Amino acid sequence: MTETKNPGEKKLGVSGSKLTLKPRTETGVVRQSFSHGRSKQVVVETVKRRTIGKPEAKHEPAAPVEPPKKPAPAAAAPRPAPQRPRPTEAPPRSSGVVLRTLTEEERAARAHALADSRVREAEERKIAEEEAKIRAAREAIEKADREAAEARKREEEERHKREEESKRKAGEVAKKRLGDEEPAKRPAAATPAARPALEVEEEEAPRVSRRPGGGAARPVPPRPAAPRAGAEKQRGRLTVINALNADEVRERSIASFRRRTQRLKGHAANEQKEKLVREVTIPDVITIQELANRMSERAVDVIRLLMKQGQMATINDTLDADTAQLVAEEMGHTVRRVSEADVEEGLFDVADDPAHLAPRAPVVTVMGHVDHGKTSLLDSIRSAEVAAGEAGGITQHIGAYQVSAPSGAKITFIDTPGHAAFTAMRARGAKVTDIVVLVVAADDGVMPQTVEAIHHAKAAKVPIIVAINKIDKPDATPDRVRTELLQHEIQVESLGGDVVDVEVSATKKINIDKLLEMIGLQAELLDLKANPDRPAEGTVIEAKLDRGRGPVATVLVQRGTLHPGDIVVAGAEWGRVRALVSDTGATVQSAGPSMPVEILGFSGTPDAGDRLAVVENEARAREVTEYRARQKREKMAARATGMRGSLEQMMAQAKTAGRKEFPLVIKGDVQGSVEAIIGALDKLATDEVAARVLHAGVGGISESDVTLAEASGVPIIAFNVRANKEAREAAERAGIEIRYYNIIYDLVDDVKKAMSGLLAPTLRETMLGNAQILEVFKVSKVGNVAGCRVTDGTVERGANVRLIRDNVVVHEGKLSQLKRFKDDVKEVSAGMECGMAFENYQDMRQGDVIECYRVETIQRSL
Numbered sequence: 001m002t003e004t005k006n007p008g009e010k011k012l013g014v015s016g017s018k019l020t021l022k023p024r025t026e027t028g029v030v031r032q033s034f035s036h037g038r039s040k041q042v043v044v045e046t047v048k049r050r051t052i053g054k055p056e057a058k059h060e061p062a063a064p065v066e067p068p069k070k071p072a073p074a075a076a077a078p079r080p081a082p083q084r085p086r087p088t089e090a091p092p093r094s095s096g097v098v099l100r101t102l103t104e105e106e107r108a109a110r111a112h113a114l115a116d117s118r119v120r121e122a123e124e125r126k127i128a129e130e131e132a133k134i135r136a137a138r139e140a141i142e143k144a145d146r147e148a149a150e151a152r153k154r155e156e157e158e159r160h161k162r163e164e165e166s167k168r169k170a171g172e173v174a175k176k177r178l179g180d181e182e183p184a185k186r187p188a189a190a191t192p193a194a195r196p197a198l199e200v201e202e203e204e205a206p207r208v209s210r211r212p213g214g215g216a217a218r219p220v221p222p223r224p225a226a227p228r229a230g231a232e233k234q235r236g237r238l239t240v241i242n243a244l245n246a247d248e249v250r251e252r253s254i255a256s257f258r259r260r261t262q263r264l265k266g267h268a269a270n271e272q273k274e275k276l277v278r279e280v281t282i283p284d285v286i287t288i289q290e291l292a293n294r295m296s297e298r299a300v301d302v303i304r305l306l307m308k309q310g311q312m313a314t315i316n317d318t319l320d321a322d323t324a325q326l327v328a329e330e331m332g333h334t335v336r337r338v339s340e341a342d343v344e345e346g347l348f349d350v351a352d353d354p355a356h357l358a359p360r361a362p363v364v365t366v367m368g369h370v371d372h373g374k375t376s377l378l379d380s381i382r383s384a385e386v387a388a389g390e391a392g393g394i395t396q397h398i399g400a401y402q403v404s405a406p407s408g409a410k411i412t413f414i415d416t417p418g419h420a421a422f423t424a425m426r427a428r429g430a431k432v433t434d435i436v437v438l439v440v441a442a443d444d445g446v447m448p449q450t451v452e453a454i455h456h457a458k459a460a461k462v463p464i465i466v467a468i469n470k471i472d473k474p475d476a477t478p479d480r481v482r483t484e485l486l487q488h489e490i491q492v493e494s495l496g497g498d499v500v501d502v503e504v505s506a507t508k509k510i511n512i513d514k515l516l517e518m519i520g521l522q523a524e525l526l527d528l529k530a531n532p533d534r535p536a537e538g539t540v541i542e543a544k545l546d547r548g549r550g551p552v553a554t555v556l557v558q559r560g561t562l563h564p565g566d567i568v569v570a571g572a573e574w575g576r577v578r579a580l581v582s583d584t585g586a587t588v589q590s591a592g593p594s595m596p597v598e599i600l601g602f603s604g605t606p607d608a609g610d611r612l613a614v615v616e617n618e619a620r621a622r623e624v625t626e627y628r629a630r631q632k633r634e635k636m637a638a639r640a641t642g643m644r645g646s647l648e649q650m651m652a653q654a655k656t657a658g659r660k661e662f663p664l665v666i667k668g669d670v671q672g673s674v675e676a677i678i679g680a681l682d683k684l685a686t687d688e689v690a691a692r693v694l695h696a697g698v699g700g701i702s703e704s705d706v707t708l709a710e711a712s713g714v715p716i717i718a719f720n721v722r723a724n725k726e727a728r729e730a731a732e733r734a735g736i737e738i739r740y741y742n743i744i745y746d747l748v749d750d751v752k753k754a755m756s757g758l759l760a761p762t763l764r765e766t767m768l769g770n771a772q773i774l775e776v777f778k779v780s781k782v783g784n785v786a787g788c789r790v791t792d793g794t795v796e797r798g799a800n801v802r803l804i805r806d807n808v809v810v811h812e813g814k815l816s817q818l819k820r821f822k823d824d825v826k827e828v829s830a831g832m833e834c835g836m837a838f839e840n841y842q843d844m845r846q847g848d849v850i851e852c853y854r855v856e857t858i859q860r861s862l
Contacts, residue, residue: 769793
C-alpha cells in the first residue's frame, strides 16, 4: 500500500503479494515572468536520491514522507542532493500483513544501485559546473560585443547630428543670400529647426485629460523606450528554437552590408565604364543573339539599334553579313568577315614548286557523233573489244583507259558517248582533258554531236586532232569532211590550217600508229608536268553503286599520288580509300598523275564531275562534306519551292502552272546514265505536259524504291539494272510496273509516248454541207419540222448543225431526224429537199440557214 501527498508519487510498499517502487522524481510548478507583464507556469521535476534503510527497518510499514518544498525559479543554482528520509515507527496495521525480509542478493543489488546513483550525480554536478563556466564566458563576450555595438551606434548618431547641423546651417546661409526673410516674420510659427525640439518636449510631457464633471484624470504613463540597437531582444514565447538560439548574437544581414557598401561608394557606381572594343568575326549569316554575344553587348541594345534603322527583329532572327557589319561598327567594334566556304580553303589549286614538277602522261578525250567509231578506234588502240559488249552497239558510258604508245610513253584515253543525251558526259570529258581527238566518219560527215564536241573543245581551250574514220568504206569522202569542218572554224593542215588530221580505219587498223604519234607530238608541245609528291587531287569521271563492293568512283588523278588508306573528299561524300583498281581490273598500291583508277571506300555515291581531294583527317573531311551537303539541300529546296529566282523564272513558273506532270522513279547503273536520262526527259517537256522525276538513284531497285512508287502511284524506269527478289515480289503485290531498258533510245521513246497520252486531243471540224429552211411544219408528238433544200454538199443524220439567222448563229446542236418524204434517210445530197428536226430545239423560222459539220478528235504527240 502506498501513501502520497503529491499526485503521481509512489512509495515502496506491498499490495497483496507484489513489491513496488516509487519514482525518483518530484514535480512542482514554477511561474516565469516575461516582458509586457506576461507570465507562464512551467512544470519542474526534481530527481530524488534513492535510499535504502537498515535491514531490520524494512519489516516496518512505509512511513509517510512530507511533501517536497516548492523549488526555486528556473535560474536557481545547481540542485542540492535530496535528504535521505529517516525511517519512522508506524503503528502496526490491523490487517495483520507481515513483510518478508530481504535476501542477501537483493541487499547487494540495492547497494550497487545506490553506488551507481552517487557516481552519476557526481558526474552531473561536474558537467553542470563546466556549463556554468562556459555560459559565464559567453555572456562576458556578448556583453563586450553589445558595448562595442552601442559605442558604434553612438558615434553614428553623433555623425548624423553633425551632418544635419551642417546642412541646416548651409540652408540658412542660402536663404539669407536669396533674401528670404519669411521665417523671421512668422512669430506664431516655429522654425523648421525648432519644430522637432517642440515636438520632443510635447512628447516628453505627460498627457493630462480633463473630464467635464471633475478634476484632472490620472496622468497617462509614458511609453516604454524602444530597445537600443544591439541589445538582446526579449522573446515573446519560449520555444525549442528560441531556447537553442538564445545564446547566439544577431549579426548584420547581407542586404544591409550591401546597402552600406553602396552608400560608401556613392557616385562611384554611376561612373561611365570604359568601352571594350572587340574584333567580331561575322559569317555569312548570324543570329542577333550570337552577334550580341560576340560583341559582349546586350541583345536588346542590338534590337534597339535595328529598330532605329527601321528594321523590326527579334532575338532569334538572322542577319546577313552586311547588316551585321553595320551594327557592329555602329557599336564601336571592329569586324572580320568570314564565309562558310572558307572550310574549302587550301583544298584545291595549291601552287606547286616548279622544282618538284615531273612529266606526266597526256589525257586524251575521244569525242564525236554517235556510231562514228570512237569506241572501235579505242579498241584498236587497246587491242580490246569494248564496243562488242555495249548494248545496241553504241557506247552509253564514259570510260577511262591508259595505254602505252609505240614509243613507250603512257597515254590516258577518255571515251565519251556520242548520243545526244550524253551532253554532260562530253562536257566533263572536255574539262579534264589535254587533247581532244574528234572522230568523224568519212561516209557520214559532220553531224550535230560533232558540232557539239567542237564547241566543248573550244570552251575547254584544248587542241584538237581530227581523226577521219571509216576511210575503208567505198563511199568514204575525207575531203568532204575537211570542207564541212571549215564551216565550224576547224581548218586542217592540208588546207593550210593548224589542226592535225589523220585518216584512220578502226576496223582495218589503218594509221593507228600515226594517230598515236601525232598525239605524242602534241603532248611534247604542251610540256605536261605535275607534282607526284603531294596529296592527290582529281576529278570523278563516273560513279556507281556496286552491290558487292559498295559505292565505286572512277577517278582521274590530276596532281599528286593517291594511296590506299588516304581520306578523300568528293562533293558531299567522303571516305577512306580501301582499294585502288586500275582499268584492267588489277589492284594497285598507288595512282600517280594522269592515271584513271576506281576507288572503293566512299560513304555514298558521289556525283559525276565532282572534284576529289585528299584531306589530313576525318574531322576536316566531315566539316567539308557537311558544308557541301547543306549547300546542296538549300539549292534543292529553293528549286522545289520556286520562291527564289529572277523575274523571268517567276514568269516561266506562272506560264507552266497548269501543266500536267508525268511522275517517274528512275534507277540507273552509273551516275552519268541517270544524269543523261533526266536531261533527255527534261527536253521532252512542253507547256502542257512534263516529266517529273520523284527519285533518281544509282544501283539496283530496292524495296524502298517500290514503296515510294506505290505511295505515289508511278512506274519505275530501270536502266541497265534489275530489281532484287524482295523488290520484285513487293512490286507484284502492289501492282507497280517496272520497265527495264538497256538502250537510252528505247527509254526516251517510251516515256515520250506515255507523256503524249496526257496531252489534250485536238478537235477538228469537217464541213459537210448547207441547207435552207423553206417552210416549218408542226407535227404532233414530234414538234416543229423544217422543210429544207440542200444547197451544197450533203447533210447527214446525227451530225452537228448550226442554225444561222441573219448571219448570226442562234443555235448549235445535233440533227436528230432526217426524212425524205416519209422515209428516214442517213444523208441527203445537194439539190434535194428533206425534213429536219433538231434535238431539244423548236424555234426554227423560214429563211434560216443550216450548216452541217462533223467533229473529229485527233490525238496529239510530242
